[in-house]
Amino acid sequence: MLIQPVKDMLMRNANHYLIPADIVANVQADNNLYHAFLVLTKIKYSRIPVLDNAGHFKGLISLPMITEQMLGFDQLNVDVLMEKRVSDVMETAVKTVPNVDDVEATLHMMINDPFVPVVSDDGMFLGIVTRREYMKSFNFLTHEIGKQYDMIEKDFSTNEKPK
Structure with a gap:
C-alpha cells in the first residue's frame, strides 16, 4: 500500500496520466490483419488497443501476433493478412483500470x-495511462517530497529512527 504523502504527490499530476481515446491509435476488431499491420508499422508502437464499432475495448494487437499468422513452414503467407480479422488473433485477457485514480493497481500493471x-465499467475505451507519464511524476516526487514533507531518516540496520 502506498503511503499517503506519496499517493498525494502522484495524484497531483493525475490529469496528465490519461491519454484520451480519441488520440490513441487503435484498430477495430473487424478490421483485417492487413489494416492492423499497416497501422502498427506506421505508428511504430508495439501494441495498440482493439475496439468494436461502438468504442468498447476488446483487447490488444501487436506486430508479433500478426507476423506469427504469416509464418509458414518454408515461406511467408501474406494472403492471410487479407483473410483473417484482428478479432481472430488479438489478445483478450488484458488487465485494465476504470480510472486514473487507482495508482497502486496501475503501477503494478505497468x-x-x-x-x-483505461476502460469504464460499461466497457467503453477511455484511453491509456503510460509508464512514461508515471515516470515523470516519480521524477517530480523524488525531487519534491523532501521539500513538502518532513522526512525522518531511519536506520534500517536497527529499524529505529535516529535520535
Missing part, C-alpha cells in the same frame, strides 16, 4: 507493460 488501458 511493471511489465508500457501502458494500461
Whole structure:
C-alpha cells in the first residue's frame, strides 16, 4: 500500500496520466490483419488497443501476433493478412483500470507493460495511462517530497529512527 504523502504527490499530476481515446491509435476488431499491420508499422508502437464499432475495448494487437499468422513452414503467407480479422488473433485477457485514480493497481500493471488501458465499467475505451507519464511524476516526487514533507531518516540496520 502506498503511503499517503506519496499517493498525494502522484495524484497531483493525475490529469496528465490519461491519454484520451480519441488520440490513441487503435484498430477495430473487424478490421483485417492487413489494416492492423499497416497501422502498427506506421505508428511504430508495439501494441495498440482493439475496439468494436461502438468504442468498447476488446483487447490488444501487436506486430508479433500478426507476423506469427504469416509464418509458414518454408515461406511467408501474406494472403492471410487479407483473410483473417484482428478479432481472430488479438489478445483478450488484458488487465485494465476504470480510472486514473487507482495508482497502486496501475503501477503494478505497468511493471511489465508500457501502458494500461483505461476502460469504464460499461466497457467503453477511455484511453491509456503510460509508464512514461508515471515516470515523470516519480521524477517530480523524488525531487519534491523532501521539500513538502518532513522526512525522518531511519536506520534500517536497527529499524529505529535516529535520535
